Amino acid sequence: LGNTLFRLSYVDIPDGPYMWPASVLNALRRDAVTALETALITHHVESWQALQVTGDVDYDFKVQHELSYDTCPMISARVDEIEGVKAAISGGAQKIVFGGDRLSRIPYALSIYDEVARLCAQSDVICTFATPRVVKDDEVEAYKHTLEAIVQAHPDSISIHVPQALLWLRELGYTGAIEADTGLNIFNTPTLHFWEQLHISCVNPSQELTLKQITELAKHSHVPIETMIHGYTEMMISEYCAIASFVGTGSKVNCPMPCVKESYSLKDRKGEIFPIRTDPYCRMHIMNSHEMDMRAYVPMLLQKGISILRVDGRHMKPSYVKDIVSQYVGIATGTMEAPPKKIDSQGESITRGHYFRGIL
Template sequence: ARVKPLVEAADPVYTRPVTAHFMGHVGFPPALTLTDEHGHSVTATLPDPLGEARNRALDEAGLREQLGKLGGTPYHLQDLTTDLSGAGFLPVSALNALRRDAAAQLTALRAQAPERRTAPRLDSTLAALPRTERAPVPATPQLHVLVRTPEQLDAALEGRPDSITLDYLELYGLKPSVERVRAAGIPVRVASPRILKPTEQNLQKFLQSLNAGILVRSGGLLEGLQEQRGPDSGGPDSGGQESGGAELTGDFSLNAANVLTTRALLDLGLTRLTPTHDLNAQQITELAGLVGGQHLEVIAYGHLPVFHTEHCVFCRFLSSGTDYTNCGHPCETHRVALRDERGHTHPVMADVGCRNTVFEGRPQVAAPHLGAWLRAGIRDLRLEFVHETPQQVTGVIEAHRAFLAGDLSAADLQATLDTLSAGSGVTEGSLFVPHDFGTLDALPVL
């Protein structure tokens, strides 16, 4: 009953303020100009000149009464100014027609797409596009580890990777873990939620207050971080770091699938960027050749996120509550997984906004493709953990380190990771490259 008047309203429920200016000079066509709160302005005129009044002439009070009759339109009259010369007369019907014409023009103008400025590139091919290097390519590959529980963090600290990213459910429990990583002398990052709603802007302030690097997962957060940067803090020479700010790394959810998107995102101040999961391993190699492998941070081990939803299965099945205010937060004390028809279990994780992500149960590994990635200049590899035990975290880190040191072949690395998966096996997942990838069937000549 409360919603019906809103969704079935005959007239607009909300109207926007407009200012009106009426020009009426005897002997000249009258004109009405309407301007909205964003500065959009239109002018409507009548074809015939304004005649002289025999009895009552046009005045501001009468004009305000007639021009303020904007019922049925998305506007209301906020202010009126007039420019009258002589004792002019205008029938009410003509004044109403003038008002309707101006309102229709304003509505049409507001519906137009905004003008966007573009900066055309001078080079004719992507290969010819110059790019200043952000940082020298590291001599040795870097291992970055993402953990989601304090127990996994303990194992990661012992493995001493080149950085540790904290992707905790409860953001406000991050600070002690950030301090632990920093005290161990290891660079630390915190992962943002994949969605940042208008009411969740405080999350940005909290993430920045940790003085750690940020794994940026949403365009909204990336735009919000731009507002905190000075005019000279972005661009390809900035190293992806604001003056006195945190290092920013873009995650897969920013959907960098080609050279144009990748460069556009890097130019917004990102140090590195993880390609979207829509690319297979060969396409990632090709992207590295176009933008420079040092600008990419690829996921060498992780669980593919296959479903992301507002629905919280923890609240639905593990509590009698309806939302975070009364569910008792079972997500903080329980582990949940979905079992498919083959018996495979797929982990479910909640984020700080109570949104749930379902992950592929088998870890996706890049072992067969690491050699090509390294030859393409990629030096930053990320290992992501979901429900892995501390022992599995340790084993995965050690196996990749042994491969990078030349002590394990790609086949041995894959076999080791398969053993560590505790029976679930591993998969190439989205990285799989079909044997005929990149070829087109010959089309018949008609």
């Protein structure tokens, strides 16, 4: 069925001396797809209207407790390993964002969430657990076991990347704080206000926004704005795995998981190297070839109304996480001078993301 949403299950053609012109078949296909789309949309609208009539759906039920950010501005760290958590806390991070898209093929043991929550509580650090940016329909039930472990660990908040996570959390009886992360692609004020009506505690808008656009968003926000300021941004998430195709079996089925033994990258026609990482769902994450570094602009970012500056340490060694976090803490608190606005101290090229070069 081409690029439609549907897949042909079977064809039933009656026996007989019939001829089926291509034009008739194409018309049948178009009519069928249109009818199916209409039926799906109608069913969706009627289902939600029925829920609203019975009172089962309202905006207030989503978040019953909000998280108060009294110590902003602050430095947060997104990590996906216990050692990264310890390093970020040691470096002075006031908020830990853990989980979600783990850049490792090996899944977590569910007990890890209790351990992370305990480490954060011992250091009086905000503990935020994240959901993945992609959860397919056939993965939802399996993922709910992870989400249940997250809820039972009693974090300070849960950061969501997909709207459906609100319903999953409701089913699990979660009543704590919820934060809106980059996967929700919050790009403008109306979208920001929509999520604010759901009583979210923090917003991490689209990474494609410029500093000017983020500043405008911050002016109209009633909750803290958090943005990534250091680390390797994800360029793409793909079900296709280049590693399996070239050094594996050519398929994800019975793959020997070479990704857990060696590191792999893609090289483009300009010679740029893009690291590849895989996650527990066997998806490929293509990382930026250059590390984002906004240390030189920390004073400006804080002045523009960005309350929480996030270091993405998932691609870093623990020692580097500690060092980078401590530098941002020092610059933000005024105990360290910001570096010049050019190449970093090691002489390697860096990127400023979309802060000064947007897509619009």
